[in-house]
Amino acid sequence: MLCAAAALLPCAALAADALVAELEQRLASAGVEAVNGHLTTPANGATLERLSRQTASCELPAVSLAIRLMRGGNSSAVQAHEESLRTASGRCTRFVLALASTGEVPRVCASQPSWGAAQTARELRRRIADIDADKLLRSTWQGRACRAAYVYELKNTRVTLRVAASREQAAAR
Numbered sequence: 001m002l003c004a005a006a007a008l009l010p011c012a013a014l015a016a017d018a019l020v021a022e023l024e025q026r027l028a029s030a031g032v033e034a035v036n037g038h039l040t041t042p043a044n045g046a047t048l049e050r051l052s053r054q055t056a057s058c059e060l061p062a063v064s065l066a067i068r069l070m071r072g073g074n075s076s077a078v079q080a081h082e083e084s085l086r087t088a089s090g091r092c093t094r095f096v097l098a099l100a101s102t103g104e105v106p107r108v109c110a111s112q113p114s115w116g117a118a119q120t121a122r123e124l125r126r127r128i129a130d131i132d133a134d135k136l137l138r139s140t141w142q143g144r145a146c147r148a149a150y151v152y153e154l155k156n157t158r159v160t161l162r163v164a165a166s167r168e169q170a171a172a173r
Helices: 001-028 032-039 044-058 058-067 075-089 093-099 102-108 117-133 135-139 139-154 158-173
Strands: none
Touching: 001 032, 001 044, 001 058, 032 044, 032 058, 032 075, 044 058, 044 075, 058 075, 058 093, 058 139, 075 093, 075 102, 093 117, 093 135, 093 139, 102 139, 117 135, 117 139, 135 139
16 A cells, blocks of 8 residues: 555656646747636636645745746636645745745735634734744844734734624723
8 A cells, every 4th residue: 555655656756847838838929818828718727726736735836936926817726726835835935035036925925815814813823933943034124024024914913803792892881
C-alpha cells in the first residue's frame, strides 16, 4: 500500500507542475487577462480551484503565478487568487511577501471572508505573533506592513464591532 502511494506521489507532483507550466505558457503568450478569463470559464472552474489549492498549500510556483495573476482586472479570478494568497500568507509568509508589491501587501495580509469573528480574531493574532517572532519579517517593510494590516483589521472590523456591541448590551442591562 505504501509503495502504491509513493508511486502516485510523483504523478501528482507532475500534474501540479503541468498545470502551473501550462498557465505560465499561456501567461507569457497571451497575458494576465487572457489567463484569468480562461480560468473563469465554466469549463475551467476545476482548474482555478486546483491552482487555488496549490497556492493555499504554498506550492511555490503556484504562489508565484497567483501573485502575477492577482494583478489582473477580472474580478472573480482576481478574488480567487487573493483568497488563496491570504491562506498562503499564513503558511509561507516570507515567500508571499517577497513577491507582493507594496500595494498588494494589504490585499494578501487579510482575513478570509469565510472565517467567523472568533476564528478571524484567533488567526489574526496568530499571524501577528508569527511576524513578531520572525526577525526577518520584523525587519522588512513588507513584514511591518503585513503586521499593520492584520492589526488594523483586528481592531477595526467585525471582530471589534461584535465585542463593542456586546459591551453596550451588557451596560444596558
